[in-house]
Amino acid sequence: MSTAVVDDVVAEIKNLKKKIGATILAHYYQESEIQELADITGDSLKLAREATKVLSPVIVFCGVHFMAETAKMLNPQKKVLLPDLEAGCSLSDSCPADKLERYQEMLRINGRKFQTVTYINSSAAVKALSDWVVTSGNAEEIIRRVPEEYEILFVPDQHLGRYLSEVTARQMILWNGSCMVHEIFSVHDLVRLKQKLPNAITIAHPECPKNILEHTDFIGGTEAMIKHVSQFKEPTDFLVATEANMLWQLESKCARHRYHPVPGITCACNKCPHMARNTLEKLRDCMLTGKPEITWQPEFDKAREVLERSLLNVPAKAVSGGHPHGD
Numbered sequence: 001m002s003t004a005v006v007d008d009v010v011a012e013i014k015n016l017k018k019k020i021g022a023t024i025l026a027h028y029y030q031e032s033e034i035q036e037l038a039d040i041t042g043d044s045l046k047l048a049r050e051a052t053k054v055l056s057p058v059i060v061f062c063g064v065h066f067m068a069e070t071a072k073m074l075n076p077q078k079k080v081l082l083p084d085l086e087a088g089c090s091l092s093d094s095c096p097a098d099k100l101e102r103y104q105e106m107l108r109i110n111g112r113k114f115q116t117v118t119y120i121n122s123s124a125a126v127k128a129l130s131d132w133v134v135t136s137g138n139a140e141e142i143i144r145r146v147p148e149e150y151e152i153l154f155v156p157d158q159h160l161g162r163y164l165s166e167v168t169a170r171q172m173i174l175w176n177g178s179c180m181v182h183e184i185f186s187v188h189d190l191v192r193l194k195q196k197l198p199n200a201i202t203i204a205h206p207e208c209p210k211n212i213l214e215h216t217d218f219i220g221g222t223e224a225m226i227k228h229v230s231q232f233k234e235p236t237d238f239l240v241a242t243e244a245n246m247l248w249q250l251e252s253k254c255a256r257h258r259y260h261p262v263p264g265i266t267c268a269c270n271k272c273p274h275m276a277r278n279t280l281e282k283l284r285d286c287m288l289t290g291k292p293e294i295t296w297q298p299e300f301d302k303a304r305e306v307l308e309r310s311l312l313n314v315p316a317k318a319v320s321g322g323h324p325h326g327d
């Protein structure tokens with residue numbers, strides 16, 4: 001799109017926002033042009049919490065499907081729009097609810113006493129089968145709340161689960177899923193980049209495999225990355241192993257530093273193709289037509305309870321292990 005066309009679409013979006021009473025939430029992995037016009041940007045934890053404070057009748061969620069679904073579950077009375085309904089997630093796809101249910105059943109038959117801790121990158125149906133939902137921002141805190149007598153079944157991200165198991169010293173049964181973006185960073189290229197910039201600090205998302213994390217100075221989710229780089233007062237070089245659009249967010253929050261994306265094995269950019277489905281035109285169109293909308297599904301009732309106690313600290317009735325844990 002030419003600059004003039006972009007300006008027109010942006011103007012249309014701003015008008016429509018007022019006309020329909022919408023608040024735009026955008027994830028840090030969205031293109032910068034979308035993040036720039038969002039009312040709120042954040043990681044999935046911040047966006048889920050901020051969504052509960054929105055006063056307008058419509059939430060337009062620029063992110064992927066599970067994030068918009070989460071916003072709907074926490075705000076049943078609001079209309080939640082997602083510019084492209086096909087914006088999915090490889091992690092979510094790796095853990096179908098029926099497969100998880102069968103696996104949980106098999107563990108129970110074998111006498112295993114466990115709680116299911118589910119990464120937010122999952123469907124509502126999977127959340128409904130879980131005791132807890134975690135994000136990269138609250139996972140350690142939640143895992144420490146799982147009573148010691150329970151094993152932890154962590155789904156769907158094996159890399160995040162392995163990392164959390166290490167930092168919390170909790171044994172975990174890990175699901176075999178992984179994020180298509182974080183899995184393809186090239187160790188070879190990272191090491192080469194480190195040789196080229198020997199004073200650079202490497203920051204990586206815990207969804208990255210162990211071979212990348214072993215070469216990393218700081219491991220954390222996107223909010224933690226922002227906090228970390230802001231502590232460096234002098235201009236510093238950072239090698240960043242997460243979705244490439246995060247660099248724009250880091251540059252806008254902490255412009256004094258230089259950020260270098262860690263290349264992937266197959267491409268240099270590491271952009272999430274699902275996030276990229278949301279475009280300025282689709283953002284405009286969803287506000288024009290009121291579609292695609294996230295509509296209430298039967299599994300949302302149970303998933304909502306799990307989300308509320310995990311992300312909003314709403315006291316729980318009970319979890320599958322039979323233990324109340326509304327502390």
Ligand code: CIZ
Binds near residue numbers: 045121135205220
């Ligand atoms: O939790 C999120 O929003 C994701 C997917 C990554 C991160 O660490 O922010």
